[in-house]
Amino acid sequence: MDLSASLLDIRFANPLLNASGVWCRYNEELDxxxxxxxxxxxxxxxxxxxxAGNPEPRYYATPLGSINSMGLPNEGYTxxxxxxxAYDYAKKPLFMSVAGLSLEDNLAMLAAIRDAGLPAVVELNLSCPNVPGKPQIAYxxxxxxxxxxxxxxxxxxxxGVKMPPYFDIAHFDEAAAILNKYPLVAFITCINSIGNALVIDIEQESxxxxxxxxxGGIGGxxxxxTALANVNAFFRRCPQKQVIGCGGVKTGEHVFMHLLAGASLVQVGTALQEEGPGIFARLNGELAALLERKGYTSIEAVLGKLKTL
Structure with missing residues (x-):
């Protein structure tokens, strides 16, 4: 079974990676x-x-996923x-996620990454607020x-750009029109968590x-x-760009759904947080078994092939 994938003319052994924010703050986690x-x-x-990010507790697992309000805890771009x-790119491709608190911050970090001349691929996070009282950039x-x-x-x-979820067809159209203006926007990652949800503990009434x-934002x-809808909406509207799927992935079937919807790669967030990096071997095995059962020999054969009624 050929699980290999391609993005920006880079070959990947399989389409799976973590969602930025999960298992990637420290070097030990990245390793x-x-x-x-x-x-x-x-x-x-x-x-x-x-x-340092927001005060704890800021992440909570639920039977159907998770809620979080992390506040961008990170060690700084340097x-x-x-x-x-220092990374050996012969092992596998590496992405860097950038989420500056202002346009000027983003440009400073991107200039440093550009000048380093590395093959790392940048994902610019447009789904974080950067001005108090204003919506996140992609809204x-x-x-x-x-x-x-x-x-x-x-x-x-x-x-690439990391996008929040959209919920209105008109917003898909408007966002896609902006993205299509810029040829250097090569891929679109859909979605970040669905914002401003509320989980209540009935025993604590809290x-x-x-x-x-x-x-906080919900995932899982x-x-x-919602993630599948956003993947497919931008796959259809941005034919010159690729899409990375993110949201709700915890089985090989979920990976397959994202591929059908048009995702070239698939990120894993909440399920990775709960299961750890061993999840990737399980997902690859489940995906390969599903593809074999359905008579496919590669993921390229199903990418974007979602049927409508």
Missing amino acids: GLRDSAAGSFITKSCTLATR YYLDYAR DFAAMDRMLEATSREYGRPF VVIKPKDGF DYVLP
């Missing part, structure tokens, strides 16, 4: 992903300076750039347009995380249908 059965891996979304400089279409114009001009290399009075089973 665990490097040594796992994942086809590639991505660093923690980084900011210009180190951030920590991940140093890892990328502010004018700000997203400015961010992509400046990034394309200053970075000058192909890169919220389960501390930040934002308990409001809750978000799979």
